[in-house]
Amino acid sequence: MEISPSNDSCAYGQPGIFRGRLRFDNPRLADYSWPLCEIRGRKPGPRLCVSAGVHVNEVSSIEAAVRLQRMIDPETIQGSVSIIPLINQPAFYKYTELVCPIDGRNINFTFPGNRDGTFSEALCDSIMNEWCVDSDCYVDMHGGDLRENVSKFSIFQRTDDVELDALGRRMAMCFDAEIVMGLPAAHMEKSGRAPTAFARHNRLALMSEAGANGLLDEGSISFHLEGVLNIARTLGIIDAPLAPFLNARIPCDEYLWLDCPVDGEFHAEAEPGDRVTKGQRLGTISNLFGETLAEVAAPETGFLLWRMTHPTIPKGSPIGAVAVEETSVYR
Ligand SMILES: [Zn+2]
Missing domain, CATH: 2.40.50.100 (RNA polymerase II/Efflux pump adaptor protein, barrel-sandwich hybrid domain)
Structure with missing residues (x-):
């Protein structure tokens, strides 16, 4: 990754708040750069990566990724929280529904991607293997494209690995969700969402979903925000008790289209x-x-x-x- 700071930023990798742009190494992605905010404590510790804007109209999740940058104090945390608030850069200002306009692929179903593949495939590979390479947890926030209304739910990938399965479930329960979706193990065989691709490599990724019709709403924004902060608390990055839960967080294990x-x-x-x-x-x-x-x-x-x-x-x-x-x- 090539990282350039903006004027008001600390140096990348130093304690404090980094703001700047990131370029991935893969030449297929060379025409684009990504906004990056990384908050790093003085003490080493876990690394949490958070993104939104795989779907650019899912604006409540994008707004949550923006507000998150101002809610973590580098003086009081250990480890780091790294945030890319808008993944689908080619769709920015184009309001494209669901897909990346360069190759027509839905990035959300393209993980783990392919280094030598299309733009979306290369991007998924770079998210997994460059930006998130040392992450303890990756959270990709979604929900509420222009023509859809989603319940408040979180997603993890169920696996046969008892430890990873329990960890995924515990982190997905950090969201004050109506439904906590554990994707069936059968999903592991094909390419798909980040939680599935990460689980195939014994790594942890989650998704959160809330929002409707391309609109900002405070309930959805705080659902994403509080869920991610609860994950940072559970990982030990932030030393504070979890925010309370008001929803049922009903565990589900089948996702029927x-x-x-x-x-x-x-x-x-x-x-x-x-x-x-x-x-x-x-x-x-x-x-x-x-x-x-x-x-x-x-x-x-x-x-x-x-x-x-x-x-x-x-x-x-x-x-x-x-x-x-x-x-x-x-x-
Ligand atoms: Zn989405």
């Missing part, structure tokens, strides 16, 4: 966070004459994790997802 069965207008009958039962109608699809074309039913009993808010949805596109509650934490 709902695809739209037919082109049309989706009218939802359930909202993110709602408990739903198997077979329950979650909404209908109608045409522009108001005729009902199809009904969408819950595939299992669980919770509506998120749903699309713009009614117009083509056949085969996702309209939402259902999380299935864990039957036993020991399963």
